[in-house]
C-alpha cells in the first residue's frame with residue numbers, strides 16, 4: 001500500500017550489530033527517543049507536512065523487521081538519521097529499499113554525515129541527498145521542493161545531492177537563532193508506543209516512565225574526542241518557559257514525572273539554569289530529573305538549587321584521572337575541582353555518575369593507575385567506562401584518519417577497542433578495562449547503593465528477569 005498522504009517516513013535504524021540479531025539483553029539496555037527525528041517531525045507537522053517515524057533502535061527491530069515495516073508504508077520518500085555506529089545499517093536498509101522501489105527518494109541526516117559528508121556519500125551510493133547539521137528548516141524546504149514541479153536543488157542551503165554522478169554541496173545553512181520561537185513543542189504522539197517503548201538506564205533511575213528532553217544546542221567547550229559537527233561551539237538554548245511547558249504536557253498527557261535532560265551540557269548558562277529550577281519549584285511540578293554537567297559550571301549554591309528542583313542524578317564527563325590524558329583531550333577542568341564538585345553533589349543527595357574513557361592513543365598502564373587512584377577519592381554512585389573510539393567529526397579522527405581500521409563504522413560504538421593505542425596490547429587493554437570496573441564495583445558503598453536501586457524498583461527486576469529468560473530460551 002502506498003501511503004500518499006505521507007511526505008516522509010523518518011527512520012532511526014537499528015544500531016550496530018542489533019541490525020542483524022536481537023540481543024537477549026535488550027530489556028536491560030536503555031532505549032531513548034531519537035530526539036532529532038522527534039524535532040524534525042514536529043517541525044514538519046507545524047508546516048503542514050505529514051511524517052511518520054520508525055524507531056528501530058528503541059524497539060530493537062532488526063534490519064529485516066525494519067524493512068517489513070517500511071514495505072507496509074511504501075513511502076515516496078524515506079529519511080534516515082544516523083550516528084557513526086548506525087550509518088552502515090542505514091546504508092544497508094537504504095540499498096534494500098532502493099532494490100524494492102528504485103523511484104524512492106532517500107535522505108540521510110545526523111552526526112555521521114554531518115562529520116564527513118563527501119566521504120559518506122561516496123561510500124554509500126544508496127543515499128540520494130544528505131542534509132547537513134541542524135535539519136528542521138532544510139528538510140522542510142527540501143520536501144516542499146521535491147513535491148513541487150521544480151527539480152533544481154542547488155539553492156537549498158545545507159545539503160549534498162547527486163547530479164550526473166557528481167556530488168554537489170550547497171552553501172551552508174545558518175543555525176536557527178531563536179530556538180523557542182522557531183521550533184514547536186515536540187509532538188510526542190508521533191512516536192509509536194511512547195512512553196512504553198522507552199526505558200531509562202536500568203538500576204539508575206527513580207521511575208520507569210521517562211521522557212528525554214534536549215533543551216540546548218552546541219557546547220562552548222572543545223574536547224578533542226567529542227563530535228560537534230551538528231551544532232558546533234555556539235551555545236543556543238530553549239527558554240525556561242518552553243521547557244516547563246514540555247514538562248507539563250508530558251506529565252499531564254503521559255503521566256511522566258522523570259526527565260532525562262540529554263543536553264551536552266545542561267548547566268552551562270547559570271541564569272537559564274536558575275530560571276528553569278525556579279520555575280519547576282514555583283509550579284509545584286513535583287518531578288525528578290537527571291542531567292549532564294561540566295564541573296566548571298557548578299557551584300555549591302547551584303547544586304543546592306538543583307536538588308530543590310528535583311535533580312536526581314548528574315553525569316560528569318570526568319574522562320580520566322591522569323592530567324596528561326586530560327590535557328591531550330583538551331579538557332579544561334582540574335582534578336581537585338572535579339573531586340570537590342562531585343563529592344559536594346553526592347553529599348547533597350544527588351546521585352553522581354562519572355563518565356570515563358579508557359584506551360586513548362596516549363593511555364599507558366600508568367595513566368590507568370592514576371584513573372583508579374582518582375576514582376578512590378570520588379563519591380560516585382555509578383560509572384560509565386567507554387572504550388576510546390576516534391569518531392569522525394573529532395580532532396582524533398582528523399589525526400588518525402589514514403588508519404584503515406577506521407572505516408569499520410559500527411565498531412566505533414564505545415564498547416569496542418580499536419587498534420589505536422600503541423602503548424598497551426589489545427588483550428591487556430581489555431583486562432585493564434575490567435580491572436577499573438572491578439575496582440569500582442567492589443566498593444562497599446557502591447554495592448549498597450546498587451542494591452537499593454535493584455530492590456527499590458520492581459520494573460528493574462522485571463527487566464532483568466526478561467533478559468535472563470531470553471538468554472536461556474535463546475529468544
Ligand code: B12
Nearest residue numbers: 015032035036079081083084109110111131134135227414
Ligand atoms: C542522547 C544521545 C544518545 C542517546 C540516545 C541516542 C538517540 N536515540 O538519539 C544514547 C545514550 C543511547 C546514545 C548512544 C550513543 N551515542 Co550518542 N548522543 C546523544 C546526544 C547527547 C544527544 C542526541 C540528540 O538527541 N540531540 C538533539 C537532536 C535535536 O539533534 P540530532 O539528533 O543531531 O538531530 C539534528 C541533526 O543532526 C539533524 N538530523 C538528525 N537526523 C536527521 C535525519 C534527517 C533525515 C535529517 C534531514 C536531519 C537529521 O536534524 C536534527 C534536528 O536539528 C548526542 C550529542 C548531541 N549534542 O547531539 C550524542 C551523540 C549523537 N552520540 C554519539 C555517540 C558516539 C554515541 C554512542 C556510540 C555511544 C557513546 N559512546 O556515547 C552510542 C551510539 C548509539 C547509536 N546507535 O547510534 C556521538 C556521535 C558521533 C558520531 N560520529 O556520529 C554524539 C554526537 C556525541 C558526541 N558529541 O560525540 N547517544
Ligand code: SF4
Nearest residue numbers: 219221222223226264
Ligand atoms: S565532551 Fe561535553 S563538554 Fe566536551 S566538548 Fe563535548 S559536549 Fe562539550
